[in-house]
Amino acid sequence: QVQLVQSGAEVKKPGASVKVSCKSSGYTFTSFGITWVRQAPGQGLEWMGWISAYNGDTIYAQNFQGRVTMTTDTSTTTAHMEVKSLRSDDTAVYYCMRDPRGDYWGQGTLVTVSS
Amino acid sequence: QAVVTQEPSVTVSPGGTITLTCGSSTGAVTSGHYPHWIQQKPGQAPRTLIYDTSNKHSWTPARFSGALLGGQAALTLSGAQPEDEAEYYCLLSYSGGRRVFGGGTKLTVL
Numbered sequence: 587q588v589q590l591v592q593s594g595a596e597v598k599k600p601g602a603s604v605k606v607s608c609k610s611s612g613y614t615f616t617s618f619g620i621t622w623v624r625q626a627p628g629q630g631l632e633w634m635g636w637i638s639a640y641n642g643d644t645i646y647a648q649n650f651q652g653r654v655t656m657t658t659d660t661s662t663t664t665a666h667m668e669v670k671s672l673r674s675d676d677t678a679v680y681y682c683m684r685d686p687r688g689d690y691w692g693q694g695t696l697v698t699v700s701s
Numbered sequence: 702q703a704v705v706t707q708e709p710s711v712t713v714s715p716g717g718t719i720t721l722t723c724g725s726s727t728g729a730v731t732s733g734h735y736p737h738w739i740q741q742k743p744g745q746a747p748r749t750l751i752y753d754t755s756n757k758h759s760w761t762p763a764r765f766s767g768a769l770l771g772g773q774a775a776l777t778l779s780g781a782q783p784e785d786e787a788e789y790y791c792l793l794s795y796s797g798g799r800r801v802f803g804g805g806t807k808l809t810v811l
Contacts, residue, residue: 621800623747630805631739631747631790636798645798648702681746688737688749688792689758 588612590682592692598672598699605668606695608682615663616640619685622656622667624678625694632678636685637665672699703727705793707803712811713781721776721806723791729772730793736774737792738767741805747790751776778808786810 593607608620622634635646637656644656655668665682677699682692704726713719723736730736738751751757751767754774764780774791791803 623802630788631741631792631802633792633800633802636800647799683747683749686735687752687756687758688739689752691746691748694746 588684588690590684590690590692592680592682592695595696596698598697599701600673600699602672602699603668603670604672604697605666606680606682606697608665608667608692610639610663610665610684613684615658616660620656620658620665621683621685621688622654623681623683625681626675626678629678634667634680639665669697672697674699702799703793703795703801705791705801705803707789707791707806709804710807710809712809713778715781715783715810717781718777718779719781719808720770721778721789721791721808722770723774723776723793723803724772725793727795730769730774732769734774734793734795736767736769738765738774738776739790739792740787741790742787781810783810 591609621636679694684690706724739747741747755767788805790805
């Protein structure tokens with residue numbers, strides 16, 4: 587069965603970086619893209635960007651351009667999303683979602699940014 | 702960046718019918734925006750109910766349907782159940798592949 591399993595919760599200090607992973611299984615990894623979404627506490631969903639697992643092409647939301655890097659590792663069927671220069675308002679649950687139909691979501695990874 | 706608008710909250714009676722809408726600041730929503738509808742219950746990960754305007758996943762209850770109505774994307778719930786209480790988000794695609802979520806609609810079944 588298709589599964590997207592994300593890495594565990596992280597606590598980071600302002601200015602640091604965090605890398606969240608999304609391990610895919612149960613399907614041909616390179617046939618789909620991965621979208622990253624985040625949700626701040628008590629807030630709505632925010633689209634961060636997309637990566638093609640086929641060729642690594644990326645599209646980032648303007649809000650994250652230059653601060654977020656999405657990558658894939660086809661050998662481990664894992665997508666990664668790194669956020670640099672963390673701020674307190676980056677505290678959120680980060681989700682990965684299989685594209686283009688959004689049919690599978692990861693369980694979410696809580697990233698807490700606090701001094 | 703485009704702004705996607707949804708009703709902040711709606712209430713439906715059990716067994717009733719309700720339509721949630723999703724508009725775009727750039728103009729009419731079309732099939733080219735590939736509207737998705739996502740349901741999220743408290744403490745849970747989101748799950749996608751509808752993709753590309755009106756297509757359902759295998760887990761999507763038959764009482765949910767998606768369409769384009771009056772220049773907006775619409776999610777209709779026919780025969781609301783208590784378990785349908787949740788936040789509903791629409792997601793639209795724009796040129797260049799960027800996508801934007803609406804602010805979400807809190808659905809209460811009461």
